[in-house]
Amino acid sequence: MVNPKVRKATIIAVVLVLAIVVLRLTGVLTLEPVVDVKTTTSPTLRGLTLNGAGATFPYPQIVEWVRGFYNRSGISINYQPVGSGAGLSQFLQNVTDFACSDPPLKRGDWEKYRGTVMQVPWVVGAVVIVYNIPEVPANYNLRLTGEVIAKIYRGDIRFWDDEEIKKLNTEIADRLPHKEIVAVYRSDSSGTTEVFTTFLYKSAPNVWDSKLVGKNIEWPVSKVGRGVGGQGNQGVTQVVQTTPYSIGYVEWSFAITNKLQVAAVKNREGNYVLPSENALKEALRNINLPKSPLDDFSRTLEETIYAGGPNSYPITSPSYIILWRSYQSNNKALAMSEFLKWVATEGYKNVVPGYVAPPSEVINLLLKAAEILISK
Amino acid sequence: MIRIKSNQSFFTVSRHDRNLFLLLLPTAVVVVGLLLITFLLISSRASEAVKTYGLSLYVTSAWDPERERYGLFVPLAGTLVTSAIAALTALLLSLSLSIVVSEFLRGAVRNFLSTIIEFMSGLPTVIYALWGVQYAAPVIRDYVMLPLHKYLGFIPLFACEPLSGYSVLSAGLVIGISIVPYVTSLICESYMLVPTAYREACLGIGATRYETTKILLGLCRPAVIAAVVLGLARAMGETTIAAALVGNSMTISYCVFMPSYTVSALIAAQYGNAQLYMYAESVLYSAALAILILALVLSLTGLTLLSKWRSKVLA
Numbered sequence: 001m002v003n004p005k006v007r008k009a010t011i012i013a014v015v016l017v018l019a020i021v022v023l024r025l026t027g028v029l030t031l032e033p034v035v036d037v038k039t040t041t042s043p044t045l046r047g048l049t050l051n052g053a054g055a056t057f058p059y060p061q062i063v064e065w066v067r068g069f070y071n072r073s074g075i076s077i078n079y080q081p082v083g084s085g086a087g088l089s090q091f092l093q094n095v096t097d098f099a100c101s102d103p104p105l106k107r108g109d110w111e112k113y114r115g116t117v118m119q120v121p122w123v124v125g126a127v128v129i130v131y132n133i134p135e136v137p138a139n140y141n142l143r144l145t146g147e148v149i150a151k152i153y154r155g156d157i158r159f160w161d162d163e164e165i166k167k168l169n170t171e172i173a174d175r176l177p178h179k180e181i182v183a184v185y186r187s188d189s190s191g192t193t194e195v196f197t198t199f200l201y202k203s204a205p206n207v208w209d210s211k212l213v214g215k216n217i218e219w220p221v222s223k224v225g226r227g228v229g230g231q232g233n234q235g236v237t238q239v240v241q242t243t244p245y246s247i248g249y250v251e252w253s254f255a256i257t258n259k260l261q262v263a264a265v266k267n268r269e270g271n272y273v274l275p276s277e278n279a280l281k282e283a284l285r286n287i288n289l290p291k292s293p294l295d296d297f298s299r300t301l302e303e304t305i306y307a308g309g310p311n312s313y314p315i316t317s318p319s320y321i322i323l324w325r326s327y328q329s330n331n332k333a334l335a336m337s338e339f340l341k342w343v344a345t346e347g348y349k350n351v352v353p354g355y356v357a358p359p360s361e362v363i364n365l366l367l368k369a370a371e372i373l374i375s376k
Numbered sequence: 377m378i379r380i381k382s383n384q385s386f387f388t389v390s391r392h393d394r395n396l397f398l399l400l401l402p403t404a405v406v407v408v409g410l411l412l413i414t415f416l417l418i419s420s421r422a423s424e425a426v427k428t429y430g431l432s433l434y435v436t437s438a439w440d441p442e443r444e445r446y447g448l449f450v451p452l453a454g455t456l457v458t459s460a461i462a463a464l465t466a467l468l469l470s471l472s473l474s475i476v477v478s479e480f481l482r483g484a485v486r487n488f489l490s491t492i493i494e495f496m497s498g499l500p501t502v503i504y505a506l507w508g509v510q511y512a513a514p515v516i517r518d519y520v521m522l523p524l525h526k527y528l529g530f531i532p533l534f535a536c537e538p539l540s541g542y543s544v545l546s547a548g549l550v551i552g553i554s555i556v557p558y559v560t561s562l563i564c565e566s567y568m569l570v571p572t573a574y575r576e577a578c579l580g581i582g583a584t585r586y587e588t589t590k591i592l593l594g595l596c597r598p599a600v601i602a603a604v605v606l607g608l609a610r611a612m613g614e615t616t617i618a619a620a621l622v623g624n625s626m627t628i629s630y631c632v633f634m635p636s637y638t639v640s641a642l643i644a645a646q647y648g649n650a651q652l653y654m655y656a657e658s659v660l661y662s663a664a665l666a667i668l669i670l671a672l673v674l675s676l677t678g679l680t681l682l683s684k685w686r687s688k689v690l691a
Binding site: 082083085086089180182187188189211214215216217218219222223224225226227228229230231235238239242243245246 | 439536540623625641644
């Protein structure tokens, strides 16, 4: 019989070793010394934490930036992906220092905080239409128009071999199966849904009513039993992957990492465009951005969606950083300003797949915001 | 060793005992108090929506927070149907499992199986949900829903063409599987409680094992019913599996292949952003209240049935 004390000690040792191995493997514990901090900021800012919350849409990109910025400056940023709406309300209640939101501030809110709140469309992404039709070859991208997508989500187009879909895809028309379409949507309240439904309304106002635009809508297709809701982008991705003959909409980065089939969508000028860096940049080039971060951006959401330009991707959407012009603490204002400057100069060199760096006008907006940030 | 006579009053027991009692009292009171507070809190949060929308909140269906239109009929009905399917699944599986374990297996194999069942009852439900989304949903569609529709399509329950694996049936089946260990342990326990005299009597008159099992199960019937009622209460509250598999769609039909909603899934999906809208949060609370009351009634019924049966059998 083993001495119980010895046994206890052995168990503790094994648990400790396991814990260390797990921490090492997951990267939580690094034995190498932290990369020496090449700081350009004043030492008083080191160790400071900025708190932000908001959209899940730019989260992978923000995580990347937070890491890079911390190595550079020693300032940590804590970002909680709680959703655009919740993030904005936490920010306005001064729970957090900044928010990220897919839609910009509504005009009413902007007027209420006019001159004190700043917005910059700092991350550009896209909502992509994904589908799972085993019969369609992997090297072919289905062509769809806003009107057809709207009819699918209304439940008017029922089968994949509908004449309207065949007409757009003559090369593979005979391969489209006579199978009912399962339309997948977000079951939670989401900025992605708002962007997607805004696109449907703008591209097919006769089919998709303005009442059906928002973060959380009543899907007509679910009334006929052909709609399925998924929780978050991950949920929608999973449903589409496991359900043959389904269609869904997710953020571009999710389609890339999960290797989903993506549809080419007809833009305003009549071309079918796949999401790509150039297609997203072109969509942003064709809009009139406000000149100052203090201006009203509420119309920009509508403008970037279904924008002009022969090669622009029609469901392009920037995500906004929303911050105060002045902060109580001098250090916070300085740290925030450093972060914006760092993103504008360094951060955009490291853009995660699924996002693109915004055009130079936006970079100027970021720099301007960094410049006019003050402490109370 | 300290002995306390049962008729000793609080003031006459030793100082140590009294202190121990006083030390333990707050935690015990907190647990009981929490249930009461939860109930009061949920009712008070729900009252706003109930006052605004009245009874129509429970008999219509809508989820349109941007226009503040709500109706909970679909999630409530969806919850009932899903948990009924779950309870039925659990009953079928648990009954066979309990008979195999308590009647046919002996020794190491039986111990091993009992340990496995106990282990399964401790599994976090999110494991079932992950397995359900990745594997069960497509398999249920291909190997359960499609054959049912093909051969029994004339029954209204199976009349509609199965589209995706995300349906009332899938959610019910997976929730049912997840509560099997719970229901099984309840049934096994009751089965063992039947006095040996009955079994001896059966064997004495030359009954086969099948006949013995049948007679003993007959004696257990109230306990089995109680186990299923308790399982039903548990299935009703299941959130993770429901949210992953029920399809999250505001629709309900007589056909179990259609996607629908359950109250727990609705709360899981909508609570995060509910505070952005005026009544959404309160509506979710009133949905929770309805489920809480139903689950309380079911649990009480189940427990009463069980204790009545126990006292009768053991008498």
